Amino acid sequence: MIGLLKTKILALFSVVSIVKGVNVTNAIEVETPSGWVKGYNITTEEGQITRFVQIPYAQPPVGNLRFKKPLPVRKWEGFQGISDEQATWCSQWYYPAPGTKMPKIDEDCLFLNIYVPGRISMDRNLSVMVWIHGGGFVSGAGSLYNPIKLVSKGDVIVVTINYRLGLLGFFTMNDPLASGNNGLWDMIEALRWIQNNIGAFGGNPKSVTIFGQSAGGGAVSFLALIPQNEGLFQRAICQSGMVYSLAVSNRKSEKRTMDFLLERTRCKGKQDVAKTLECLQGLPVENITNAVTFMDMLVPLNLTIEAGGFLPSIDGELIKENIGYTKSFDDELYRFFRSIDFMSGTTDGEGVIMLQSITQEVQNYYNFSIAEKVPSSLLCEMAAPGYVASVAGNVPELSQEICDFYNITGDTDAKSNKICEFYGDYAFLVPSNILLSIHANGNSKSETFQFLVTRRSPIALIQTPPSWFKGSIHGDELPLLFNVSSIRPISEVELESLKREKKLSDTLIQYWTNFAKFGNPNGENITEWPSYDMNNKRYIVIDNPIHTSENLKPRATDLLMRITEIGRQRIEPAVSSANILHNVKSPNFLKDLWSFHANLFQNGFSFIYLLCYILLLLL
Template identity: 40%
Template structure:
């Protein structure tokens, strides 16, 4: 049984008994509860938590009021439903807006994560460790005086997790809201099969998770004023799969007015990981493993899968993903991801961007944009992939990686899938990224992976946005600060350099949690955190991360010629140009020239069972860690 606490705010009495928020009219009954509590054994005293209620267009909500420092207050309104539970007939359907409630909604604790297999390292730090199909909730964080007239800019964050894992509750927006003087919203969206199952036609179009994100943004548009937010100043941002998501939302003209600025962190629409080009392959595999009797037609598949018991979805999904990895193009095709559905996403993103007179292109260029990456996106390899290749290639990840891994696997797969197995392309990649030093080789393979799936797609996206654009701003960053802790839970090898995938989220959302873990946070690190939050919040408020800044390094605007960006690290925040210039030149100019004179190596195309199994293993762990 939880503590009972009582607060008075603007003549609204709220009693919290367990998870229930009780209005002052029920005071007599609450007094009875209090008497009963007095009869229980004495428990250790806990400082009472304060609560606050406010009216929204959907009804009253009761959230937490948390004192921070001297004279500061953060308000947390958690587990606010923005759509009806997507269960039963609503499974594999667009979200349906939630209806108004009559009683006070308890927004004091986090809701469950959307259905998934939560990694143990993540599950251990979650307040709510449950998963459920009924998960379409969002959290609102704000600070200062809670008034509908404050008109603060709003930042809506969508989490990453390869579209199969992740949860809003992992990202506490309190620090960003308080120090950036903005309102932060974090939202769950459907994942995996439930979020992105598609038959590749009108029977099951897919993209349910993206529709959820749009519904959450509609909730913000209609309700955020009650929390003091400005619905006409909304920035969406996300990391990894969240970055892919917000970049895709920025290509949908129907979203005009729902948001005005976009921050893409380690993921843009031009990456192979943003779109599943062959969704029906996975749909057939999943339905077959679900023991559907008929997988011959889309309708038969849909009718069967729609009724699969909830507890069978995740284990079946995991097996289907493993089987899908046997496809020769699986390295460049996620199993569960957004699709070109002909409705929400009408054509492939890069195809849409070629038409500079289209409404898609115009909408994208109308938005202010930041896009960036960490300096070691390839950390996904050493944390999750290299250890599973050690036996086959005879190496120890902690010591380094042999060049045979580049020649026989990474260079081979890139040449096969992107350049029709041209042996001259394979050789050029080996020459560019090869090294006889196993430690240097380990880092160079990480560079290769990062270039293909993160850095080059980011640069393409920024070039498109900045091209002849006089209506909005474009900014790029590279986050170079090494991690405070290893995000994978494994120690970094001695050869590892840079900032691993997801590191910037610690500085945006998690610095207080680091303090609570007794991790020493230097004053220079705290100053750095303050500067990062200032950049992000200024961009959200003004479309310019430098607005009103009298000190600190000015963040240069990006253009196609100079490709200026800001390098973010505690030791130095600096202006730079042409990120990874030499490698970018290789992918943009050198390799296309080499590939223009194709030389087919038929023997190289005959991949043995050994390589097939390695691909399957590699991609399985890659999908789980994004």
């Protein structure tokens, strides 16, 4: 019978010999609609949980399924689930941190991991939190993030998932045979599996929260802006990651990546897309993952990258346009998004990521070292013009506005931090502000909450910044929510420092899990978290002590929103053109065409151009 639970008590010593770092007391077997799974009871300082690792949610994406949407997993015979803490990772670039264990990496990787508090019972109806890991859409794995603290203290089920990364997850030939976004499709298939199976673990499929950090937070926002996902989740949390205009790849960079890949794999020159795809599907997976590297994405003497084929793209199905260029809050695009509860926030030092993109070549060109400073010339001559050109086209006066706004007077450290703020603002903070306002504007049906992390973590999960850099850095909240020792080794000194943050950690866990259970993070014995509204735009500051503030960086938000709006108006004629061509036989064709003409005229196009365009349509 589906959902039947049977427990086999195993000899303690026989299990401990293969599961390290935890106290394993017995094995648990659960029948799900997909088949039987095996998990293990784990006792830790935080309490007892049951852990199910490496459960398949889709068919292996190998062979002729490479570069294809995931197919639902077939019902299996026997048992799924392993005793190890780490599931297989998806194929990726991997540079192990010193002292870390080499994981198993394979193309057959569409697995999820389920962590249940206490005993397993179908009657518990627990809320479910689905973690989408970060890593720039090119690296990482679900099981790197151990959610024992969230599960045992928050009394929720946490599911961590793998999804295809890099070219295997996002390569596109802009053809129905290879349309891209397979990493996003993997996430959707995992959410479908959860809907169908989580009840067997005592989970409530009608109380699902998706949450993620960095690229995982960006993925959460993409999923929330796809109306077809309605019913798969009811709440969303974005941590230092959000869709914005540069998070959606463009055709030019996609073609550039495709040319690199086909040339280096000898799959170029095939007679059609089908033959080219067949060639790529027949290669060893390492030939795909190693064909195009991060260095290939870099633009010489520039801080931007050409990451087409490594990012979500406009495929005409999941993503029909660059949704990073935002619209009016009442647009149909946001209908589903505004129906769910939404929480979003960043750290105050997201600009640290900018430092990682400053190559030695750039430092030599401007004669500086990031160990000492970042000069204003880098901002005004490279960073600002590069950003404006990518978002809004060649508009020097906008670059100058950015230069004037972020180039402050003061000591070298203050000026360097302000320049880094520019990157943190346009890539993280302002996109978060914009989507929070879209969600909250006139919305009485769901809840909206914002946070800002200003507390520096004793455990830095990215490269430690220079001594002059101020603020909480990218990922600083993660050690407060997860055990992150699988990401990198943690010293005794760091561990002791983290223990002193226990009260803050417990509070964050209460906020996050309350939001997952009730759509509201507030609860007993914690600082009240005001909801975000269009009047005050209140948010909570995660520090010691926790406190509240309002209207985060309004001037930076106004400036960067205005630049993005100019970019949206620039691309609208091309979008309108494609829509009109698609609807040429519709009864409203002439009306649409006239509206298109008006748009062209406002953007500097002549009526002669329109006449030429009509002739082309009629040929």
